[in-house]
Amino acid sequence: MKSQKRIENIWLALEIGNSRLHWALFKGETLDLTWDTEHVPKSVIQQIAQCHTLDDWPTTVFPFSQQKEIVLETSTHPPIFIASVVPSQTKLWQIYPNVEIITLDQVPLLGMYPTLGIDRALALWGAGKIWGLPMLVIDAGTTLTFTGADINQCLVGGAILPGLGLQFSTLGQKTGQLPIVETKVITSLPPRFALNTPEAIQSGVIYTLIAGIKDFIEAWWSLFPKGKIAVKGGDHTLLINYFQALYPEIAASLIVEPNLIFWGMREIVMENSKYK
Numbered sequence: 001m002k003s004q005k006r007i008e009n010i011w012l013a014l015e016i017g018n019s020r021l022h023w024a025l026f027k028g029e030t031l032d033l034t035w036d037t038e039h040v041p042k043s044v045i046q047q048i049a050q051c052h053t054l055d056d057w058p059t060t061v062f063p064f065s066q067q068k069e070i071v072l073e074t075s076t077h078p079p080i081f082i083a084s085v086v087p088s089q090t091k092l093w094q095i096y097p098n099v100e101i102i103t104l105d106q107v108p109l110l111g112m113y114p115t116l117g118i119d120r121a122l123a124l125w126g127a128g129k130i131w132g133l134p135m136l137v138i139d140a141g142t143t144l145t146f147t148g149a150d151i152n153q154c155l156v157g158g159a160i161l162p163g164l165g166l167q168f169s170t171l172g173q174k175t176g177q178l179p180i181v182e183t184k185v186i187t188s189l190p191p192r193f194a195l196n197t198p199e200a201i202q203s204g205v206i207y208t209l210i211a212g213i214k215d216f217i218e219a220w221w222s223l224f225p226k227g228k229i230a231v232k233g234g235d236h237t238l239l240i241n242y243f244q245a246l247y248p249e250i251a252a253s254l255i256v257e258p259n260l261i262f263w264g265m266r267e268i269v270m271e272n273s274k275y276k
């Protein structure tokens with residue numbers, strides 16, 4: 001039986017990344033559920049805008065709407081707080097009647113430059129709030145980003161490069177005879193000196209990526225010997241597994257937290273006492 005009590009402090013966090021949408025359902029400051037979906041077309045967002053509660057959302061966007069054990073008697077149009085790095089998707093969501101876009105000026109980090117990605121700022125702020133500063137966030141998503149802040153909550157800076165999936169798809173798409181390697185088929189480390197094309201691609205991308213990440217980690221620790229490092233993003237499990245195999249002592253000191261951005265969003269939303 002579903003409870004008949006309406007939960008007034010329910011809110012949704014939506015991180016719009018370049019590959020997909022990352023969702024969280026909060027009750028006050030408690031993170032209740034997380035899930036990922038594809039980017040959503042305008043027609044589906046229009047449909048969602050007509051839904052009064054989450055129970056009515058299409059399961060492609062809210063996969064739990066048919067599950068009776070989840071209490072979902074939410075107030076009309078639960079608020080969606082959006083942190084987006086994809087302006088075309090942000091624009092589409094603005095037709096939802098109760099939406100708030102989180103912007104850089106709401107993140108209390110110092111020294112941010114105006115075009116810094118809101119996902120990077122929020123993940124760093126969230127990680128710093130939970131584990132302390134200095135903090136370096138490594139986000140292994142569509143792109144791979146490094147974003148660090150010092151003990152004074154000041155942005156140190158970072159770096160952006162193509163992520164694992166993007167490296168594989170670019171190699172497949174921009175060449176005449178290379179196949180596209182799918183990250184989901186990779187289970188263990190490839191041979192370093194490969195004797196077939198798919199493994200040669202895997203070797204090249206994976207070993208240079210790991211070497212590059214290791215170099216950034218060492219540079220971070222030479223700046224901040226006690227600096228913390230947190231890892232998130234769709235490819236974080238794969239990367240952590242490689243570090244465990246190649247550099248177990250580094251792997252052991254990495255904080256693995258897929259929900260970093262939601263902790264950053266919670267900090268900002270909780271300033272607004274209405275949702276406590």
Ligand SMILES: Nc1ncnc2c1ncn2[C@@H]1O[C@H](COP(=O)(O)OP(=O)(O)O)[C@@H](O)[C@H]1O
Binds near residue numbers: 140141142
């Ligand atoms: N179910 C999935 N769908 C898409 N990408 C996935 C999935 N599971 C893991 N990945 C990996 O996640 C990466 C994208 O990371 P993610 O953090 O989801 O991206 P973003 O936040 O930039 O949208 C892809 O390179 C892919 O290898």
Ligand SMILES: CC(C)(COP(=O)(O)O)[C@@H](O)C(=O)NCCC(=O)O
Binds near residue numbers: 016085
């Ligand atoms: C670097 C990013 C593309 C990362 O996006 P993601 O891979 O997480 O989808 C995004 O944070 C962004 O568009 N940043 C703006 C440029 C910057 O941060 O300097």
Ligand SMILES: [K+]
Binds near residue numbers: 017139141142233
């Ligand atoms: K991201």
